[in-house]
Amino acid sequence: MRCFSLTQVQVMTSNQSALAKLLCGNLVPDRGGIDEVLSHLSSSIDNVVIELIRLESLTPNQISLFAPFLGRSILELGCTALIARLDPFRVLLIREYQKQPNYLDSLMDKPNKSSIRWQGDVFADKVTDILADKSLQNPTRALLGDYYKTLIWSANFDELQDAIRDVSGDEWIIDLRQKDFARFYNETLSDFSSLYSKLSKGIHHELVIPLSSAFDQETTRLLIQKTVRNIATLGLFVSVVSHTVNKLDIQEAIAAYKEIQEIGVL
DSSP: OEEOOHHHHHHHHHHOOHHHHHHHOSOOTTOOHHHHHHHHHHHHHHHHHHHHHHGGGSOHHHHHHHHHHHHHHHHHHHHHHHHHHHOHHHHHHHHHHHTSTTTTGGGTTSOOOSSOOIIIIIBOOOOSOTTSHHHHHSOOOOTTSHHHIIIIIIHHHHHHHHHHTTOOSOHHHHHHHTOOHHHHHHHHHHHHHHHHHHHHHTTTTOOSSOHHHHSOHHHHHHHHHHHHHHHHHHHHHGGGOTTOTTOOOHHHHHHHHHHHHHEEOO
């Protein structure tokens, strides 16, 4: 993987980085609603990308302190952006609540339901029969839940494979092309769960050993690389889903995906 300099990344993010573009789509300026949300998320992703590149100049102790937070930020921002593009209603409702002047005060002494939650919006409990009456009373809309698995990911997997069939010279796409849907979905589920858990351990300071022992430079580099690769792959995937908001042309999405692979950190 080739490393971009900080200057190159800053120039790139002035227009929207490849990662932000893949996750948030083509932005529509001076629009409210979901376009405003995606513009905010795009800027946030670009800011995190810049900070990830800055890690190269830090000490090992500083890297182990900051990298887990930045990695989880990419994971959470990316998932929020994809949820916004596939299910705008959920994000618009959250936005409306968060705009209230007493929003922060209202969170005192009770769970925060006015935000994207990892368990509920990204992951969900197993649904054995998604068409059963009981299941349909309150169907989960989690990004990696069983309804999305059937109605979005499985339903569009063949179209994704068709789109990348003739793309050559790209390690990530070649690897993706070799998977059937079951393998793709199960590996994605496992990776997202594992990455969130591992990155969280570096944020919550639950370790009683030095952070640099658990998050040495090589471990951290691999975690960040795997995080970016997984979230970027879902960003590529939504480019073949017909109802995706701010949908990219698939060739534009593939170009962004290939560019992301070239960006190295640490």
